[in-house]
Amino acid sequence: MMSRFTIDLHNHSCLSPCGSLEQSPSVMARRAKEMGIDMMALTDHNNTGNLPAFEKCCKTEGIIPVFGLEVTTQEEVHVVCLFSTLNKAMEFGRYIEFLLPDIPNIPELFGDQVIVDADENIEGLVEKNLLSSTEISFETLIEEVLSNDGLAIPAHIDRLAFSVTSQLGFLPDLNYSAVEVVNYPTRHQTYENTIIRSSDAHYPDDIGKRVSYIESERLDFSVLKEALEYHRIMLS
Ligand SMILES: [Zn+2]
Numbered sequence: 309m310m311s312r313f314t315i316d317l318h319n320h321s322c323l324s325p326c327g328s329l330e331q332s333p334s335v336m337a338r339r340a341k342e343m344g345i346d347m348m349a350l351t352d353h354n355n356t357g358n359l360p361a362f363e364k365c366c367k368t369e370g371i372i373p374v375f376g377l378e379v380t381t382q383e384e385v386h387v388v389c390l391f392s393t394l395n396k397a398m399e400f401g402r403y404i405e406f407l408l409p410d411i412p413n414i415p416e417l418f419g420d421q422v423i424v425d426a427d428e429n430i431e432g433l434v435e436k437n438l439l440s441s442t443e444i445s446f447e448t449l450i451e452e453v454l455s456n457d458g459l460a461i462p463a464h465i466d467r468l469a470f471s472v473t474s475q476l477g478f479l480p481d482l483n484y485s486a487v488e489v490v491n492y493p494t495r496h497q498t499y500e501n502t503i504i505r506s507s508d509a510h511y512p513d514d515i516g517k518r519v520s521y522i523e524s525e526r527l528d529f530s531v532l533k534e535a536l537e538y539h540r541i542m543l544s
């Protein structure tokens with residue numbers, strides 16, 4: 309039997325300096341449940357430290373977790389990168405951490421970067437400023453993510469800041485898993501790519517404010533991957 313699943317593939321936790329401190333993985337998973345979200349991704353800026361707690365909290369609430377991060381490239385372009393397993397995402401996270409310059413965060417200016425466990429106990433603070441650009445080019449990042457079996461999705465391409473359009477002036481015709489827009493329909497060039505919309509939530513109230521849909525018999529990462537590849541995503 310076919311079901312219509314709600315997916316939200318771009319969200320930040322309290323680890324992102326711009327994310328609210330209330331935005332713990334447990335609050336996120338509870339809010340997602342309330343909003344009827346079936347599959348949710350955690351995509352903090354340039355770090356994967358809250359993914360282990362996110363996995364546990366999603367399990368508690370019956371949400372299908374997708375593990376990722378939002379990488380800032382050399383050109384200051386944001387790209388949502390998603391992986392098939394927690395381990396693959398954590399491994400890619402370590403690679404990105406290594407490519408992030410050694411500029412310390414100033415919490416008073418940029419906000420806290422908090423790693424928590426599933427019960428909201430603080431496990432640590434990330435010292436490098438996660439809003440810096442990493443030393444990886446847009447094109448190389450897309451290739452690296454795809455070669456690790458991941459999904460590479462240029463984020464909010466219709467935004468005036470930190471988007472491929474704002475930073476490069478156009479969307480290079482590469483092999484993306486999808487492109488993310490804030491407003492749909494869009495007047496931006498998207499070529500033949502599948503278009504998705506996601507919340508990009510930094511506060512609990514924003515979770516589920518923009519979602520996409522998949523009609524399928526079941527839902528997991530491979531179903532998601534196939535739906536993106538064959539343009540089987542519906543938008544509201
Ligand atoms: Zn972004």
Ligand SMILES: [Zn+2]
Nearest residue numbers: 318320378508
């Ligand atoms: Zn974001």
